[in-house]
Amino acid sequence: MIHVKESSGRTGNATDLPEAFIRNDQFNFIKEQAGILVSGQATGNDAEVLNVLRHLAHEKVFKLFPQLTEEQKAVLNPLAKVKETAEAEAFLEQLQPYVIPFKTVTEQSLKKLFPKAKKLKGPKLEALDFKKLSYIAWTESSTLMYLVAEKDGRFEGIHGTMTRSHKKGVCTICNRHSEVGLFTAKTKSSGQDQFVKRGNYVCLDNETCNSNINGLERLNEFVERLQK
CATH class of the missing domain: 1.20.1280.250 (Monooxygenase)
Known part of the structure; x- marks a missing residue:
């Protein structure tokens, strides 16, 4: 290595x-x-x-x-x-x-991105090395996961539940074999008021995932798919 x-x-x-x-x-x-x-x-x-x-x-x-x-x-x-x-x-x-650092994010910008999360704690921003990030992710209440990516100069945010799979698999975001969990988010179905759950296996350790990403296509597709 x-x-x-x-x-x-x-x-x-x-x-x-x-x-x-x-x-x-x-x-x-x-x-x-x-x-x-x-x-x-x-x-x-x-x-x-x-x-x-x-x-x-x-x-x-x-x-x-x-x-x-x-x-x-x-x-x-x-x-x-x-x-x-x-x-x-x-x-x-x-x-x-x-190396271009990930766009500066603040506690206020995160609260605006997730307005329905009234008690959003957010990640420990001071501990992050922004040069090593393609996205920011963190968990709250043990299973609730938030993810923030940047596209066309603006932040895109999704949130859902992360369930440990206790096994290794291929991550949807970085396409590498690692310890993964099932990330599940609710999305609107065909523009109606009904919601469907969409799940994808992603790295449990987003630091490892960020170090494995060698292109933004899968990350962008992942965020886009869960925003629909």
Whole structure:
């Protein structure tokens, strides 16, 4: 496993560096590609195969960012040279200043998002590392779960009950095999006043889930489906 140290900040002349442009899910994807290169180097010695791996990793990462500037390309280019774990960790550490933190959320904004929750406690915001989040989730009253995601610059919120499944399965949000629970929410049926329950298995540990997400498609679909 590749571990990433927290960066103490940017070095050099800050005016020469691009602004943050990498979302958490994109950083996780880049981390996966770095891991593939390290694994390929450790298990194979075919230079041609390794060159193909490096080319594919470089191409996949660049596709995440359709309009890269030359400065941003320079930040990502070292990926293609990664061979050892230490090189991967150093590369990922130097990406830290370019990771976009999750949009600032406050207790007031959460109360507005869930107006029917009169005694909303909310998560411990001061304990969250917003650079490592694609969504925020927390539980109240042991089983009531709230989830907040961001789409098109605004917050989207859903809530429901989380029931432990006491087993491992594939999470609907991050698509990884982990310890999951059944998240169930009530949604309106066909625009009528009747409600139906929709359930999905998701990671019990949202911190692990956030570290696994390598794209926002499933998260957005999950929130959209439960808002209908």
